[in-house]
Amino acid sequence: MITGGKKLDVHVVRERFPALNREQDGRKVIYFDGPGGSQVERGAIEAITRYMSEGGANLHGAFATSRETEEILHRARVSMAAFLGAEADEVAFGANMTTLTLAISRALGRTWGEGDEIVVTEMDHRANVDPWLLAAQDAGAKVRWLPVDADTLTLDLNDMNSVINGRTRLVAVNLASNAVGTVTDVAKIAERAREIGAVVAVDAVHAAPHMPIDRDAIGADIVTCSAYKFFGPHVGITAIQRQVFEALDVYSLEPAPNNIPDILETGTQNHEALAGVSATVEFIASLGGGETLRESIANGMETVEAHEAELAGRVRAELAAMPGITVYAAPDGVRKTPTIAFRVAGRTPLEVCEYMSGRGIFVAGGDFYASTLSGKLGIKDKGGFVRAGLAPYNTEGEIEAFLRAMRELVG
Ligand SMILES: Cc1ncc(COP(=O)(O)O)c(C=O)c1O
Numbered sequence: 583m584i585t586g587g588k589k590l591d592v593h594v595v596r597e598r599f600p601a602l603n604r605e606q607d608g609r610k611v612i613y614f615d616g617p618g619g620s621q622v623e624r625g626a627i628e629a630i631t632r633y634m635s636e637g638g639a640n641l642h643g644a645f646a647t648s649r650e651t652e653e654i655l656h657r658a659r660v661s662m663a664a665f666l667g668a669e670a671d672e673v674a675f676g677a678n679m680t681t682l683t684l685a686i687s688r689a690l691g692r693t694w695g696e697g698d699e700i701v702v703t704e705m706d707h708r709a710n711v712d713p714w715l716l717a718a719q720d721a722g723a724k725v726r727w728l729p730v731d732a733d734t735l736t737l738d739l740n741d742m743n744s745v746i747n748g749r750t751r752l753v754a755v756n757l758a759s760n761a762v763g764t765v766t767d768v769a770k771i772a773e774r775a776r777e778i779g780a781v782v783a784v785d786a787v788h789a790a791p792h793m794p795i796d797r798d799a800i801g802a803d804i805v806t807c808s809a810y811k812f813f814g815p816h817v818g819i820t821a822i823q824r825q826v827f828e829a830l831d832v833y834s835l836e837p838a839p840n841n842i843p844d845i846l847e848t849g850t851q852n853h854e855a856l857a858g859v860s861a862t863v864e865f866i867a868s869l870g871g872g873e874t875l876r877e878s879i880a881n882g883m884e885t886v887e888a889h890e891a892e893l894a895g896r897v898r899a900e901l902a903a904m905p906g907i908t909v910y911a912a913p914d915g916v917r918k919t920p921t922i923a924f925r926v927a928g929r930t931p932l933e934v935c936e937y938m939s940g941r942g943i944f945v946a947g948g949d950f951y952a953s954t955l956s957g958k959l960g961i962k963d964k965g966g967f968v969r970a971g972l973a974p975y976n977t978e979g980e981i982e983a984f985l986r987a988m989r990e991l992v993g
Contacts, residue, residue, distance in 0.1 A: 595975050614984065728745055759788065768801065822843075900985050920971065
């Protein structure tokens with residue numbers, strides 16, 4: 583829901599991203615590859631550099647740099663708790679979303695057995711599918727799939743009440759598709775899962791840079807994301823409901839404390855990156871403004887969403903009107919991220935990406951590990967999609983340059 587607030591000043595935003603100064607053939611490059619990883623905000627870069635240049639340390643030392651490091655870790659938890667709508671001690675960090683999900687799936691899977699079932703979706707990135715499939719295989723649990731409606735590019739929930747049934751122990755679903763941008767009504771699925779006491783694991787990696795996230799409002803027990811998608815460094819983050827987290831039978835190692843959230847954090851954390859995580863959250867909060875950090879973040883994300891929706895709506899409409907272009911998007915009225923998937927008749931996605939790259943416009947091609955979806959759409963073996971993904975630093979001028987290049991390509 584976009585409730586208004588400040589309008590995004592894209593020029594102010596752009597000043598915060600040094601990488602936007604990169605040039606190719608005398609022109610600024612255009613980054614439409616945000617869904618693969620956004621550019622990094624200056625405050626995050628400076629926080630990382632500061633940590634590494636002013637003295638870092640490990641935890642539990644009786645000296646200044648160690649105490650400062652503990653403070654950095656604590657601030658990162660507080661920041662991400664505000665970002666996801668959780669408590670600070672429900673937030674754990676790891677290498678990336680996939681690694682965290684693998685660890686969580688190992689722990690949850692230990693409590694499953696024959697007769698139990700889990701539910702994954704045809705829409706999801708394999709990072710929120712394969713760890714659960716492996717855990718189910720090890721436990722002898724059955725896997726059920728929530729299908730995608732290939733026409734609407736939304737999850738087909740008609741049979742949800744039989745797919746999610748009394749035997750279901752876990753439902754894994756994404757908040758938004760990193761391939762086609764569909765935002766899923768996770769709250770509706772979670773409501774059903776809760777009726778029968780299944781754990782709900784939500785992959786918010788793609789949603790996180792584009793919309794406010796409220797873990798409890800969407801009914802997630804576990805929500806995961808990755809800071810390199812929302813203008814920060816490479817760190818995976820999860821926020822797990824206290825009761826679920828405390829009950830989680832994590833493979834615990836001696837160097838990790840036996841309490842939440844540290845129990846999930848094996849080995850020394852990426853301290854410099856965690857300094858950057860707090861900074862990127864502060865940047866997002868600065869786009870909004872409000873009484874609390876959480877409120878400022880939510881307002882900031884609404885501002886971002888409004889800016890991106892306007893640009894993306896135009897790109898989708900103008901692309902769809904060009905000859906030989908198929909846009910893969912949910913119908914009007916379905917909430918979407920500004921991630922636009924399409925194909926061009928007679929050209930592979932890679933050819934389109936190379937053509938664009940020659941013009942300094944960075945778009946990506948492939949199935950982006952949404953491989954079940956691309957298989958269902960019959961394009962998995964044909965190079966998948968071209969994906970133009972917008973970010974808050976993209977401008978009207980950039981989408982005009984992109985659309986101009988596309989018109990030249992299709993003639
Ligand atoms: C929707 C989605 N889920 C999961 C992942 C994997 O995240 P990570 O690289 O942090 O493991 C990605 C990465 O692109 C993604 O887009």
